[in-house]
Amino acid sequence: MVSIRQTVRRFWPYTRGLRKLIVLGVVLAAVAAGCEVAAIALFGTITDEVLTRGDLNAFWGPATGWLALAVAGAVVSFFGTYATVLGGERFLYRLRDRLFRHMQSLTPDYFDNRRLGDQMARLTTDIEAIEELLASGVVRLFTTAVSVVFFAGAALVLRWDLALVTLALVPAFLGVSKLFAGRFRVAAARERRANGEMNSVIEESLANQSLVQAYNRQESEAARLNRQGRRWMLANLAQARLSALYGPLVQVIETLCVLVVIGVGAWEIAAGRLTIGGLLAFAAYLAYLYPAVQSLGELALTVSEAAAGSDRVMEVLRTSPDVDDPGAPVEAEPHTEPITAVPPAPATSPVKGRGEITFENVGFTYPNRKRATLSGLSFAAGPGDIILCTGPSGAGKSTVAKLLLRFYDATTGRITLDGRDIRELPSREVRDNITILQQENLLFSGTVRDNIAFGRPGCELDEIVQAAILADVHDFIGTLPQKYDTPIGERGRLLSGGQRQRIAIARAILRDAPVLILDEPMTGLDAATAARIMEPLGRLMAGRTTIFITHDPRLVPGAAREVVLPPGVDEEAVVPVPK
Numbered sequence: 222m223v224s225i226r227q228t229v230r231r232f233w234p235y236t237r238g239l240r241k242l243i244v245l246g247v248v249l250a251a252v253a254a255g256c257e258v259a260a261i262a263l264f265g266t267i268t269d270e271v272l273t274r275g276d277l278n279a280f281w282g283p284a285t286g287w288l289a290l291a292v293a294g295a296v297v298s299f300f301g302t303y304a305t306v307l308g309g310e311r312f313l314y315r316l317r318d319r320l321f322r323h324m325q326s327l328t329p330d331y332f333d334n335r336r337l338g339d340q341m342a343r344l345t346t347d348i349e350a351i352e353e354l355l356a357s358g359v360v361r362l363f364t365t366a367v368s369v370v371f372f373a374g375a376a377l378v379l380r381w382d383l384a385l386v387t388l389a390l391v392p393a394f395l396g397v398s399k400l401f402a403g404r405f406r407v408a409a410a411r412e413r414r415a416n417g418e419m420n421s422v423i424e425e426s427l428a429n430q431s432l433v434q435a436y437n438r439q440e441s442e443a444a445r446l447n448r449q450g451r452r453w454m455l456a457n458l459a460q461a462r463l464s465a466l467y468g469p470l471v472q473v474i475e476t477l478c479v480l481v482v483i484g485v486g487a488w489e490i491a492a493g494r495l496t497i498g499g500l501l502a503f504a505a506y507l508a509y510l511y512p513a514v515q516s517l518g519e520l521a522l523t524v525s526e527a528a529a530g531s532d533r534v535m536e537v538l539r540t541s542p543d544v545d546d547p548g549a550p551v552e553a554e555p556h557t558e559p560i561t562a563v564p565p566a567p568a569t570s571p572v573k574g575r576g577e578i579t580f581e582n583v584g585f586t587y588p589n590r591k592r593a594t595l596s597g598l599s600f601a602a603g604p605g606d607i608i609l610c611t612g613p614s615g616a617g618k619s620t621v622a623k624l625l626l627r628f629y630d631a632t633t634g635r636i637t638l639d640g641r642d643i644r645e646l647p648s649r650e651v652r653d654n655i656t657i658l659q660q661e662n663l664l665f666s667g668t669v670r671d672n673i674a675f676g677r678p679g680c681e682l683d684e685i686v687q688a689a690i691l692a693d694v695h696d697f698i699g700t701l702p703q704k705y706d707t708p709i710g711e712r713g714r715l716l717s718g719g720q721r722q723r724i725a726i727a728r729a730i731l732r733d734a735p736v737l738i739l740d741e742p743m744t745g746l747d748a749a750t751a752a753r754i755m756e757p758l759g760r761l762m763a764g765r766t767t768i769f770i771t772h773d774p775r776l777v778p779g780a781a782r783e784v785v786l787p788p789g790v791d792e793e794a795v796v797p798v799p800k
């Protein structure tokens with residue numbers, strides 16, 4: 222588990238540009254505490270000079286002062302709280318952006334080996350825990366420390382001997398919180414983990430609802446969530462038990478202090494060395510001092526939670542992409558990242574080549590596998606060529622596509638694009654030259670228009686319509702209630718498989734990359750739909766370098782060169798990647 226020092230060192234740079242807000246929050250909170258100290262002094266005065274003597278004339282001066290202090294304190298406190306919240310929210314906004322960008326730089330293998338719901342928890346609740354330590358946590362630390370100094374100072378000024386007696390009990394507060402912090406840290410780590418696991422179950426289950434319902438697995442899915450929910454509940458309860466125990470324990474110490482003050486105070490009043498107003502003011506200072514000391518102790522618990530969240534966020538940030546990317550943008554300094562909303566950066570115009578590719582004696586073994594999936598694979602193709610990539614299931618056909626897209630780098634041999642080793646090219650440039658059409662094409666939940674335009678951000682409606690006509694989907698779109706602006710449902714589920722495929726073809730046409738990978742694009746479609754798709758596919762392939770991955774060579778039009786992959790080793794066990 223990472224230490225607090227590591228957490229602070231790692232994430233403090235993200236407070237750059239926000240530190241003024243944090244300082245403002247601290248200063249204003251200190252001023253508000255000052256107002257309270259002064260108001261309590263006036264309360265003492267009113268008790269001694271108005272209440273004890275029954276002199277109403279002496280009331281108006283201190284009362285007006287008290288009211289003015291209350292109003293000033295309220296105004297200052299509003300701005301102080303808002304400055305703190307603003308700093309905290311901006312910190313969160315920035316850290317989430319940074320973490321998300323980093324996640325997106327990781328190759329798909331990272332996500333294949335991890336659970337989505339858990340990754341989502343890291344982007345939400347875990348970073349919130351870090352914020353509670355760093356932005357609002359720092360303000361809380363300073364403001365409570367300032368309150369402790371103010372109220373303890375005021376109590377000392379009023380009656381130093383009495384104050385020393387009560388302050389002697391402060392180490393007891395700190396001792397209790399120290400005792401709790403370690404346990405709380407373990408409980409918080411367990412709670413964070415359980416929360417991530419529960420989110421994973423929810424995400425998986427909701428994403429696969431049609432499978433769940435078709436297989437009548439609702440009960441077992443509900444039971445799965447129930448088990449994870451129970452784990453989370455127990456982890457939360459363990460944490461709550463500690464918090465609940467901490468409060469009353471501290472209260473017992475507080476009661477002890479108050480009794481000491483009243484006892485010693487009564488003795489002092491009897492001896493004529495203390496007025497009732499003095500004693501009440503003193504007790505009021507303590508009433509403010511103890512919650513502040515208690516809050517300092519609670520901060521230790523917040524720190525424990527932050528450490529648990531920070532552990533999980535740092536694990537992501539420490540993971541580097543599996544492929545070296547010579548063109549990867551240099552990680553921006555946290556303070557240079559925008560805090561205000563910015564439109565997406567205009568896509569740099571893609572560097573497109575001719576699309577000549579070669580596989581030269583390529584071998585590849587997945588990181589978590591012992592045996593090679595591909596070995597000694599060689600072929601070359603240029604514009605207008607079609608490479609028919611066949612072989613039994615598990616032979617590594619889709620792996621060829623993943624290597625070409627640089628989701629992984631070849632273990633042996635090399636792959637070139639227009640004569641250059643793709644390992645020497647920025648992966649962005651490699652991918653700008655390739656379009657992949659898969660068996661199940663991935664669509665977003667937006668409109669038809671959004672999904673086609675994904676192929677070329679910023680394109681005009683005319684271009685979208687033209688691509689849809691070429692993909693033979695324009696007429697169908699015309700029948701939709703809102704035409705191109707019709708939402709297509711979560712992952713395009715409101716459309717048929719063939720319609721989804723033709724929208725994906727329109728997207729690919731718009732993308733206009735010189736290399737095309739077709740990974741079983743006909744799977745799941747009936748003969749008539751497959752034949753209908755062949756026509757626009759033929760238009761898409763024209764003049765491009767195509768790698769056509771399929772089990773059924775009869776579908777591939779024109780003259781294609783065949784690359785047959787030998788059978789893979791199915792029985793080999795997958796060695797799980799450590800989480």
Ligand SMILES: Nc1ncnc2c1ncn2[C@@H]1O[C@H](COP(=O)(O)OP(=O)(O)OP(=O)(O)O)[C@@H](O)[C@H]1O
Binds near residue numbers: 615621795
């Ligand atoms: N991310 C991964 N990590 C580890 N092994 C993997 C991974 N992806 C695929 N494999 C393994 O690599 C081998 C080749 O998989 P690939 O998907 O390339 O086969 P394929 O020829 O496309 O199969 P199919 O025709 O069934 O789609 C298989 O044994 C598969 O289990």
